[in-house]
Amino acid sequence: MKPLAGLRILEFDGLGPVTFAGMVLADMGADVLRLSRSATAGAPVFAEVGGEVLHRGRAAVPVNLKDTADHARVLTLIDSADALIEGFRPGVMERLGLGPEACAGRNPRLVYGRITGWGQTGPMASEVGHDINYIALSGALHAMGRADQPPAPPLNLIGDYAGGAMMLVTGVLAALVEARTTGKGRAVDAAMTDGSALLTSLFHALRARGLWSDARGTNLLDGGAPFYRCYACRDGRFVAVGALEPRFYAALIAGLGLTPDSAPQYETAGWSALHDRFAAIFASQDRDHWAARFAGTDACVTPVLSLEEAPSHPHNVARGTFVGSAVVQPAPAPRFADVPALPTPQPEPLSLDQALSRWS
The missing domain is CATH 3.30.1540.10 (formyl-coa transferase, domain 3)
Incomplete structure (x- = not known):
């Protein structure tokens, strides 16, 4: 049995980190219902970029939150949930009547996980942005790249996923432990600026000791050291x-x-x-x-292996680091003793009534 078996989580669907967080929680065994935007709400159900990889392990439940009947059913699902995760801009869930205070009034033990770029508070909280902007403001981006070139974006791994989604998962799990002890949940504010700043802790420590320079490409771990x-290589790899x-x-x-x-x-x-x-x-x-x-x-x-090469490397094959044939994808991580590291496929969508029946 997976370690989060029996845990009920509502995921308000979105792009990027909240989707990744939902995947990680489902990989660990949580029963995650992914509330997706219904066609009547103005978007097709499976238009999102996550597809069968990032959406694995949990069923889509199409909803129109502006429809009073759908809204009432979502509130009933919240009554039965252990946690909720969402990635909308600050104030959106409150305007929908689904903010932390409204949900806590119905379900005091609910853990309410929120992820944004700038956080729920601060002068930039309502501004738009993307991973590159958040890690620029936290100082992380400045340290990446060659000395004679502009900073190089590290894909969207540092802000969206390491500093965002994984911090959200960590905070939600910590709050769930507390809720099981006290019977009271809490809101978790996961900001990508905060999380990516935390990831630079080592470099602040080194800088305080005079062992790290802000001059990019001159330090031990930023490509400055020849070792x-x-x-x-000769073949361009x-x-x-x-x-x-x-x-x-x-x-x-x-x-x-x-x-x-x-x-x-x-x-x-x-x-x-x-x-x-x-x-x-x-x-x-x-x-x-x-x-x-x-x-x-x-x-x-x-x-240095490409995305195409990595699944075939003997070490990755031996550990089952990647799975699948038609669609190759990373296996769940970390590993747990006596639990196969295999993802659960993406189930067929559920209606709101089916979702309510499942959690009744």
Whole structure:
């Protein structure tokens, strides 16, 4: 049995982080009902980008929240829910009569999870934005990319998913533990600016000790160090090098055919020249040559795999990191003992009446 089996969660459908959070909670066994916008509300039921991957494990329940009958049925579902998650702009749920206070009046033990870019309060709370804007304001984006280029967006992993969805999941689960003890739920305000700022804690600690510079591409973990970065290979593909510790660096140097005296690790004044030497050596062979050369060593050198390649790597195959054939997708994570790491397919949609019957 999965660890969240028996937990009832209402997901008010949206793009990005709330969808990902709903997937993670469903992967862990929660009974999640995804309230999607009905065709009568102005959008087709399955028009969202998540498809069968991000929408796996929970049924869509089409609703029109402006319809009084649908609205009343949603309130009845809230009465039976353990948690609710939503990602609308501040004030939207309150205007619909579905804000935290209204819901708590009906169901005092309800945990109300909210995710936005800027948070529920603050001078920018009502402004629009996307992942790139939130991580720009938190300071995270500035540290990413080459020294001579503008900051490089890390896909939408840092704001939407790590700083947003996973913080929402963490907060909701913490509040559910409290609610089971006290019988009283609470609202969880997950802001992507807050979450992505929290993810930079290490770099604030290093900066306070004079060990991190705001000059991008000059630090230990931002590509400034020649032993912690990616290199192009002869075939146009890449390897990732993460030889931070001296003994790992020694294995890297040996694999490249160099001697320790010719390539001192922490003489930062020589990092630029050392990078050029490493780059020339890696460019002399194909990526898979280097992958084979360093396999089984302590050099911390791995091939940079594409989204297409990653599911076929022997390690990922052995662990079942990816599943599916027609649609390949990441398996649920983390793993739990005695629980197969397999996603539940996306069920057929339910009507509101069917959803009510299921939770009655």
